[in-house]
Amino acid sequence: MIVKKRFFSFTKEEIQFTTESGYTFDALQVAYETYGRLNRERDNAILVLHALTGDAHAAGFYTSRDPKPGWWDPMIGPGRALDTDKYFVICSNVLGGCGGTTGPTSINPRTKAPYGIGFPPINIRDMVRLQKILLDNLGIKKLRMAIGGSMGGMQALEWAVTFPDSVETVVAIAATHELSPLAIAFNYAGIKAIENDPLWRNGNYYSSGQPVKGLMLARMIGTLTYKSDELFKRRFSRKMDPERGLFQVESYLEHQGEIFVNRFDANTYLCLLKAMNRHNIAEPYGLLERALRRIKAKVFMVGIDTDMLYPPVDMRSFIQRLNTAGGYGEYREIKSYQGHDAFLVDFDQLAPIVREILKNTRTKTLLNESPLV
Numbered sequence: 001m002i003v004k005k006r007f008f009s010f011t012k013e014e015i016q017f018t019t020e021s022g023y024t025f026d027a028l029q030v031a032y033e034t035y036g037r038l039n040r041e042r043d044n045a046i047l048v049l050h051a052l053t054g055d056a057h058a059a060g061f062y063t064s065r066d067p068k069p070g071w072w073d074p075m076i077g078p079g080r081a082l083d084t085d086k087y088f089v090i091c092s093n094v095l096g097g098c099g100g101t102t103g104p105t106s107i108n109p110r111t112k113a114p115y116g117i118g119f120p121p122i123n124i125r126d127m128v129r130l131q132k133i134l135l136d137n138l139g140i141k142k143l144r145m146a147i148g149g150s151m152g153g154m155q156a157l158e159w160a161v162t163f164p165d166s167v168e169t170v171v172a173i174a175a176t177h178e179l180s181p182l183a184i185a186f187n188y189a190g191i192k193a194i195e196n197d198p199l200w201r202n203g204n205y206y207s208s209g210q211p212v213k214g215l216m217l218a219r220m221i222g223t224l225t226y227k228s229d230e231l232f233k234r235r236f237s238r239k240m241d242p243e244r245g246l247f248q249v250e251s252y253l254e255h256q257g258e259i260f261v262n263r264f265d266a267n268t269y270l271c272l273l274k275a276m277n278r279h280n281i282a283e284p285y286g287l288l289e290r291a292l293r294r295i296k297a298k299v300f301m302v303g304i305d306t307d308m309l310y311p312p313v314d315m316r317s318f319i320q321r322l323n324t325a326g327g328y329g330e331y332r333e334i335k336s337y338q339g340h341d342a343f344l345v346d347f348d349q350l351a352p353i354v355r356e357i358l359k360n361t362r363t364k365t366l367l368n369e370s371p372l373v
Contacts (some may be wrong), residue, residue, distance in 0.1 A: 003060035023120030026109045034091035036084030048091040049155040056098030058091040069316025074347040081351040089221030094127045096271045104267035119205025124279040149173035149343035164296040173302040173343045178280040187273045189217035216257030228306040228339030292325035299329040304342045
């Protein structure tokens with residue numbers, strides 16, 4: 001499937017967009033991709049929401065020479081779980097990202113230089129509000145589904161709360177409504193790894209080169225949280241890498257850091273980590289139950305039994321609270337030794353779950369059903 005990255009841009013004279021922190025952008029750009037066709041009724045749209053270091057390239061190839069497809073390609077396409085013969089699938093790079101949407105690496109019209117550390121503080125709601133503007137521009141008033149993993153799952157849940165009349169079904173994979181103290185702590189370690197690199201220069205490094213060592217270390221820390229003890233035992237055991245004189249697991253972490261610094265930006269990483277740490281769907285409403293009572297969508301949470309960042313017990317608790325508040329929630333679980341990253345790997349388990357949800361979530365099929373937890 002050959003795909004094309006698209007861009008939607010607007011100025012504040014056309015659409016005023018102000019973050020919750022109070023910053024109004026002079027201009028914004030959103031990078032996005034679409035797969036399949038929007039039907040005449042405009043009711044077959046599915047929004048795919050990417051994780052922390054993802055981007056809009058969720059599926060397909062830009063050219064026949066590309067070495068690999070988009071990050072969720074096994075899930076999106078003709079005959080796949082998100083069947084592009086039936087559905088119009090959209091994926092956009094988040095606000096604050098570095099994949100084409102306005103973020104710290106973008107040029108600030110006011111200074112003619114990259115925003116850098118001057119990019120305003122954002123949160124998940126800001127990301128979702130910008131996505132809503134994009135969908136309005138595409139003529140989509142209601143989503144058939146909003147689906148994503150990790151930070152993408154947090155966005156999906158926020159869609160249900162912020163725009164309750166604009167989404168029919170939400171699938172949050174390996175995600176909850178707020179980060180746990182442990183997840184915040186891991187993110188903070190990554191933040192300090194970058195900020196303690198002398199080359200960070202308080203975020204003003206674009207003319208001298210980014211803080212490679214700090215960003216590499218931050219990625220290594222993050223990678224540890226995405227995997228599991230069982231995965232590392234199976235893949236590496238205590239074997240050595242004779243070329244580097246390191247344990248194979250050490251070489252693996254070095255490699256993950258090396259490839260990451262060539263595709264991502266340090267200020268962007270800080271911006272998005274802090275957005276995740278700040279996020280809580282209940283914040284505008286005071287109590288979680290008040291936020292939950294806003295939700296009209298059918299909410300499905302898909303946990304991973306070895307996920308240390310979003311433990312299944314927390315996801316089950318959210319579904320129970322949603323149902324108690326009068327909403328509709330169900331829980332599913334992937335059994336995997338992959339850890340948090342299973343939603344990017346175990347498609348043999350995830351795809352059937354998503355197919356089943358799409359098949360059974362039309363309103364008329366749920367009238368006489370009871371939620372499952």
